[in-house]
Amino acid sequence: MVDELAPRELAAPWDSNGLICGDPSWSVGHVLLAVDPVQDVVEDAVSRGADMIITHHPLYLRGTDSVRADDAKGHVVHTLIRRGIALLNAHTCLDAAHGGVADALADQVGLRDMVPLEPSAQDPQVGIGRVGQLERPVSLRDLAERVAAVLPDSAPGLLVGGCLEEEVETVAVSGGSGDSLLDAARRAGADVFVTADLRHHPASEHLEAGRPYLLCGTHWATEWVGLPPLARGLAQRAAARGWRLETEVSAVVTDPWALRVPTGCWRP
Structure with a gap:
C-alpha cells in the first residue's frame, strides 16, 4: 500500500526506499509514522x-x-529485531507523489492551482516541490506567521528573508533541504520559497538578486506535515480491502536542535 501512495519509480536514483528491517511475511496491524528512524x-x-x-x-x-x-x-x-517491529521508509518517492510531502506542505500554506516545481520524468504531473497561488495577496510578514502556525514546533522556528511588508501571492514550497531548488523557484516566478536547511551563502546571494523571498523552516518540520496524509491514506486503503490497520503519527520531535538561545546584547 505504501508503494501505491508513494510509487518507487518517483524516487531519485541515489535514494533508498522500501523495507529496511523485518520479515515480509509478518502481519501488520499497527503502524507508527515518523520522519526519522532514530531510537526515540x-x-x-x-x-x-x-x-x-x-x-x-x-x-x-x-x-x-x-x-x-x-x-x-x-x-x-x-x-x-528483538521487539519484532518492521521498519520501512518512503523518502523522495513520498516527496514527489500525489498527496505526498510537497502537496501536504502546499496545502498547509494555503496554495491553489499547484504544479510541480521540478516535474518528474516518469510523471510530469508530480515531482519535487510545488508552486501555486495564495487565495489573495498578503504581506511576507503575514505569510510567515501563517506558515509558522501550521508547522510543528521545534526550537529553530522559522527564518524569514526579504522585505517583510511587500505583498506576495505566488509561492513555491519544498520540504527538506532547498538550496538546490532556489533557481527553480525563481524560474517558476515565485514571490516566496518555503523550504528548509538553507545555507548562508546560497541564501544571501539569492536574496541579493531579488525574489523569491525565503521562508526557512527545519528539515524535520517541513517534512513532518506529509505524515498525517500518508497515515490516512494507508488506513483508508486497508479498510477498502477489509483489513484492520491502526495508523498513528509520532509526536516525537526528531529535529536535532533542542534549544534556541538569543545571542549577543546588541540588537539592530
Missing part, C-alpha cells in the same frame, strides 16, 4: 505497541558494513 522513535513505537514503523528518511542511505549493537544505528536495528 523506536521506543515510541514500542510504547504504543506498534508492529511497524514507516519513516520518511532511510536508516542507511549510503550502506554500512556493520550493525553492531553499540553503534547508534545498529542499536536501532537490534531493538527492532
Whole structure:
C-alpha cells in the first residue's frame, strides 16, 4: 500500500526506499509514522505497541558494513529485531507523489492551482516541490506567521528573508533541504520559497538578486506535515480491502536542535 501512495519509480536514483528491517511475511496491524528512524522513535513505537514503523528518511542511505549493537544505528536495528517491529521508509518517492510531502506542505500554506516545481520524468504531473497561488495577496510578514502556525514546533522556528511588508501571492514550497531548488523557484516566478536547511551563502546571494523571498523552516518540520496524509491514506486503503490497520503519527520531535538561545546584547 505504501508503494501505491508513494510509487518507487518517483524516487531519485541515489535514494533508498522500501523495507529496511523485518520479515515480509509478518502481519501488520499497527503502524507508527515518523520522519526519522532514530531510537526515540523506536521506543515510541514500542510504547504504543506498534508492529511497524514507516519513516520518511532511510536508516542507511549510503550502506554500512556493520550493525553492531553499540553503534547508534545498529542499536536501532537490534531493538527492532528483538521487539519484532518492521521498519520501512518512503523518502523522495513520498516527496514527489500525489498527496505526498510537497502537496501536504502546499496545502498547509494555503496554495491553489499547484504544479510541480521540478516535474518528474516518469510523471510530469508530480515531482519535487510545488508552486501555486495564495487565495489573495498578503504581506511576507503575514505569510510567515501563517506558515509558522501550521508547522510543528521545534526550537529553530522559522527564518524569514526579504522585505517583510511587500505583498506576495505566488509561492513555491519544498520540504527538506532547498538550496538546490532556489533557481527553480525563481524560474517558476515565485514571490516566496518555503523550504528548509538553507545555507548562508546560497541564501544571501539569492536574496541579493531579488525574489523569491525565503521562508526557512527545519528539515524535520517541513517534512513532518506529509505524515498525517500518508497515515490516512494507508488506513483508508486497508479498510477498502477489509483489513484492520491502526495508523498513528509520532509526536516525537526528531529535529536535532533542542534549544534556541538569543545571542549577543546588541540588537539592530
